[in-house]
Amino acid sequence: MIRFSQVSVTYPDAAKPVLGPVDLTVPEGELCLLVGPSGVGKSTLLGTVSGLVPHFTGGTLHGRVTVAGRDTRTHRPRDLADVVGSVGQDPLAHFVTDTVEDELAYGMESLGLPPATMRRRVEETLDLLGLAGLRDRPIATLSGGQQQRVAIGSVLTLHPRVLVLDEPTSALDPGAAEEVLAVLQRLVHDLGTTVLMAEHRLERVVQYADRVLLLPAPGAAPVLGEPAAVMARSPVHPPVVALGRLAGWDPLPLSVRDARRAAGPLRERLSGRAPAAPARTAGGEPLLTVRALSVRRDRAEVLRGIDLVVRPGETVALMGRNGAGKSTLLRTLVGMHPPASGGVELAGGVVPHRAEPGRLLRHAGLVPQDPRDLLFAETVAAECAGADTDAGAAPGPCRALVAELLPGVPDSTHPRDLSEGQRLALALAVGPPAAPPALLLDEPTRGLDYAAKARLAAVLRKLAAAGHCVVLATHDVELAAELAQRVVVLADGEVVADGPTAEVVVASPSFAPQVAKVLAPQGWLTVGQVATALDGIPDAA
């Protein structure tokens, strides 16, 4: 269905190709998952299939890509619109009209399909994607999962034979991600659509893939094969695969269900042991005190009766579905929303919404969901210099921190040219430059690969050990299990659970990390814990 022959892509001003050479065929009717670390050219590869690379992005494409027999060199993206549907990570960037039904019809109008056909296909697609109840709704009022489904639907009405998706679930909460994945499953099974999808959150998708296409490193030859075989050697893999590799399971399980069936012996070896209790360093004066906090936006109570005390050395994960009030709580903690009742107090009696921004920064700092919000300057160097001035420090410390987090990024780079992960690191360095006692992060792992996530976790752990406290709002259950001693679950603006990570997370089906699901009822949360415990046991085999 998709054939790459000797494909490589070189962008202008680049010394070597960003991708390739790629030489392979994706067969019809398969769900093919594209994996690899950040910056190996996954998005570029997807772009070559829809023709946007090189027709829209520029650069030089060597070799030949054919989709359903059409050569992308001679067909522009608009000429491929009826065979390739492509959806990016941000569905809002994809919408042309303002209501669901018009959006579904837009592509068909461009192709000039007859009105009766359009009407029939819109109705079919509404049913297929479960959008019938939303047909007249303005798109801006939909949730993230619904928007992503509308974006997929808007290309499906053209009946493409290939669907290209760039990180369709990265920005979604676990429930919304399931919605989208269920739809993709249905397309592959019922309609025989070929799906080519890139995704960082492998724990969500790898078990659905028929085939995995691995780009192991920039410039390395791509590997296409059975998921289990590719995962066995992939540098990026979900925790369940890491556990399988650690325990030496063969065949390697990709889903929690398969892993549980293989995990009997491992559970036996681990019985009688418990994960090392997290170091209880939580002593001393609280850095963050929230009492009976309510926040209103217009007349809606976004937060109600929130109580939260965070002490030095603690890492707290805020979880809950999209729109539960996590971001609002974090923003209230730095005074971006005034409380309607109740109050917030930082160390030293600082009240965030009344404090001078400069003084506040010495007590609490927030890295917002989109790190670009924090970056105002035109180069990395100017950004650092500005940050040091803000903090009233001598020039230097910020650049040093950037060098530690982002090795090898030149001073003159424009912040918007950085990758998602690099931008987060820069925001972390310049936002709260002096590493304030209370560090708040909103959804920090969006778009990060496993290596970047590990680097972030190491930095946060170091800060917590040095007596800072970290509060992070996240959908990423694996990160929460890795990092947090405590989890607070919000729903509809109220705290519905607050306790040690092991207790809160294991009890919940949607927030449990994969290792906990595999090894339940034992209380293991991460592969790291299991590995440490196994080190102490002589190998049974």
Added chain:
Amino acid sequence: MSDALARLRAPLVTRSNALHAGAWWLWALGLAAAASRTTNPLLLALLVAVAGYVVAARRTDAPWAYAFGFFLALGALVVAIRVVFAVLLGSPIGGTTVVFTLPEVPLPDWARGVRLGGRVTAEALVFAFEDGLKLATLLVCLGAANALANPARLLKSLPGALYELGVAVVVAMTFAPRLVADLLRMRAARRLRGRADRGARSLIAVARPVLEGALERSVALAAAMDARGYGRTADVPPAVRHTTTALTLGGLLGVCAGSYGLLAAEGAGFGLPPLLAGLLAALGGLWLGGRRSPRSRYRPDRWGARAWLVAGSGVAAAVLVAWAGGSDPAALNPPAVPLTAPGFPPLPAAAILLGLLPAFVAPRPPRPGTAHAEEARP
């Protein structure tokens, strides 16, 4: 009998039976034309009441439906400004009933003819008020059309050759609110860097990153549109292409020549034919040009019996008021000098009341509040 009546009652609005946006505009322009024919404050007030009643009865809870309140406020402002100017700068009306006298500012010779302060007469006030009210009523009629007609659907009714223009406007309408949201969010984020998040300087400081973001988004949207088939063109024979060009250019020339003829002092008789011929040629060019784009339309608004009634009621109001103005000018434009109480001419009033028809025949939107209950079904 009651069954027959029930069948004639306006149905609840759905996408299929929604009134054509053009019908609302014709109705509103008809009312506006009626307003432009009179300065009788009673008739003008009746026009505002009619427009307001129809808006209250038939508006949805879409964002543009709230435009009406804004236009009402704008109208009030226009009246106020008109009256204040008449008080400060005097009025050519003159009149004898002095209400009060402001101290007059002596002006130099070269500003002769301009007066600051001085006598303020009741006649001048009444004239200014009526004149302002006329303009305000025009604005309110336009506001009613804005509140009732979905702008995106109106643009969808444009001829195919103007389609691109419609897309540009729709995209701009969705981008503008997001630009403002970005600006506010980034300004608030300045607080996180320890910088001031209030005042004009903080707004200017985030302008560049916000514009950069908007540019990035536009490029992403352009890529998405391209990948969804935007800009495909159909093969058109060269003869048709040349005819299109000739018709469009020739038509525009005809329109220019015709307008010149109409506006020139003599020769109104020679102006009209080229104007009409030019218009026809230009429309033909647009229609032919539309053949280059293979686009089709999904569920276009239909022009049905209810649309005829709505548009017709507005046009009838305009025509009848104009005709009444011809037969009895004094009733429609009561003289300010000498002061007289305005009469209430029954025929124009009845004509204006015709404008209420849409409140009974246009499909009824669901009551605010119930719409969401219906959407909530799984």
